[in-house]
Amino acid sequence: MTIIGIVGGGQLGRMLALAAYPLGARVAFLDPAPDAPMSYLAQQITGAYDDELALDMLAQVSDVVTYEFENVPVTSAERIAQHVRVYPPPAALGVSQDRVEEKSFFRALEIPTPQFVEIDSLWDLEAGVAQLGLPAVLKTRRLCYDGKGQFVLRRPDQLENAFRALPNTRLILEPFVLFDRELSILAVRGADGDSACYPLVENHHREGILRKSIAPAPDIAPQLQDLAQDYVRRVLDALGYVGVLAIELFQVRDQLLANEIAPRVHNSGHWTIEGAATSQFENHARAILGLPLGSADARFHSVMLNFIGALPDTSALLQIPDARLHLYDKAPRAGRKLGHVTLVANDAQTLLERADRAARIISLEHTTFSR
Ligand code: AMP
Numbered sequence: 001m002t003i004i005g006i007v008g009g010g011q012l013g014r015m016l017a018l019a020a021y022p023l024g025a026r027v028a029f030l031d032p033a034p035d036a037p038m039s040y041l042a043q044q045i046t047g048a049y050d051d052e053l054a055l056d057m058l059a060q061v062s063d064v065v066t067y068e069f070e071n072v073p074v075t076s077a078e079r080i081a082q083h084v085r086v087y088p089p090p091a092a093l094g095v096s097q098d099r100v101e102e103k104s105f106f107r108a109l110e111i112p113t114p115q116f117v118e119i120d121s122l123w124d125l126e127a128g129v130a131q132l133g134l135p136a137v138l139k140t141r142r143l144c145y146d147g148k149g150q151f152v153l154r155r156p157d158q159l160e161n162a163f164r165a166l167p168n169t170r171l172i173l174e175p176f177v178l179f180d181r182e183l184s185i186l187a188v189r190g191a192d193g194d195s196a197c198y199p200l201v202e203n204h205h206r207e208g209i210l211r212k213s214i215a216p217a218p219d220i221a222p223q224l225q226d227l228a229q230d231y232v233r234r235v236l237d238a239l240g241y242v243g244v245l246a247i248e249l250f251q252v253r254d255q256l257l258a259n260e261i262a263p264r265v266h267n268s269g270h271w272t273i274e275g276a277a278t279s280q281f282e283n284h285a286r287a288i289l290g291l292p293l294g295s296a297d298a299r300f301h302s303v304m305l306n307f308i309g310a311l312p313d314t315s316a317l318l319q320i321p322d323a324r325l326h327l328y329d330k331a332p333r334a335g336r337k338l339g340h341v342t343l344v345a346n347d348a349q350t351l352l353e354r355a356d357r358a359a360r361i362i363s364l365e366h367t368t369f370s371r
Contacts, residue, residue: 005062009036011328012068019281059083087242092263119171128173135176179250185228188283196296244284275302300344303355
């Protein structure tokens with residue numbers, strides 16, 4: 001029996017395990033929290049992500065190791081890779097952990113990305129704002145996600161406070177992009193270089209947290225899908241990537257600007273469990289196990305709605321035809337992703353009705369589906 005080791009025991013690892021079992025694999029994982037969402041599902045090694053003993057134990061029990069979040073220390077991934085295959089390659093972590101490196105990587109691959117300036121001092125910030133203009137977004141380079149560690153700067157008198165409020169001084173400044181919408185492209189690549197791309201997904205955030213994904217994204221010209229696939233394949237090939245990867249994009253008219261890489265399965269791909277021929281989780285498992293990849297085509301129109309901070313009336317949601325519930329076994333806390341529901345339908349109009357009904361039950365007015 002092949003054992004997949006996962007660094008991290010959150011909901012992404014949980015859904016990955018659920019997809020890996022039917023393929024004949026077992027799962028072990030490393031997480032510091034004894035009550036991680038994967039706890040009841042797989043063999044746990046409890047330890048910090050830089051605990052050498054725990055990392056060695058994971059390497060020892062696993063045939064292949066993967067990770068379910070991108071802030072795994074690169075040195076930890078490299079340590080495991082001395083003993084056992086690690087997919088995606090640890091180099092992908094390095095690129096995604098630092099926004100300056102990430103954007104430089106996009107530039108090197110000639111993938112359009114927002115302009116940026118490295119900021120290490122208040123003086124740099126003033127010079128950066130003079131160069132890029134306002135409004136602009138000031139972000140930490142490392143270790144922040146879900147919109148944390150960012151400030152939108154609108155007036156010159158905000159610079160000093162924003163600079164001092166951020167948790168460290170290695171920052172990046174970007175122009176505030178007036179995008180038409182946010183999209184993501186997910187793709188999977190096998191060790192033999194074979195790859196498959198999912199259709200573009202439309203994403204809606206609030207307070208920097210993903211609330212809703214619509215897949216396939218409505219009104220996508222075939223050229224835009226082709227462009228996204230070209231970009232994601234450049235990234236996959238450049239990294240010699242194995243597994244699923246997501247790129248978050250800003251659509252500005254018929255252009256795509258790459259904002260971020262997630263070298264892992266991604267929240268905006270949860271719809272694939274019900275809505276695609278092969279889910280992102282199954283395809284990630286197939287890729288890292290060296291199995292043939294499955295089709296990434298959409299089977300239905302899908303909407304995914306996240307439960308953030310509190311759970312809705314789940315039995316009311318289940319009364320909606322073809323609603324599929326996913327709870328992550330996490331204690332409620334403000335801003336925390338506790339679960340999601342996916343609505344699917346054969347046509348866009350039926351989907352819209354189902355999604356509106358679900359949004360009312362989740363009682364988050366901002367998730368109202370009508371666009
Ligand atoms: P990030 O942590 O870079 O994914 O940013 C979180 C969210 O902030 C994104 O999904 C966008 O909604 C918004 N955002 C980030 N960067 C920019 C930007 N340069 N211009 C406009 N909005 C941005």
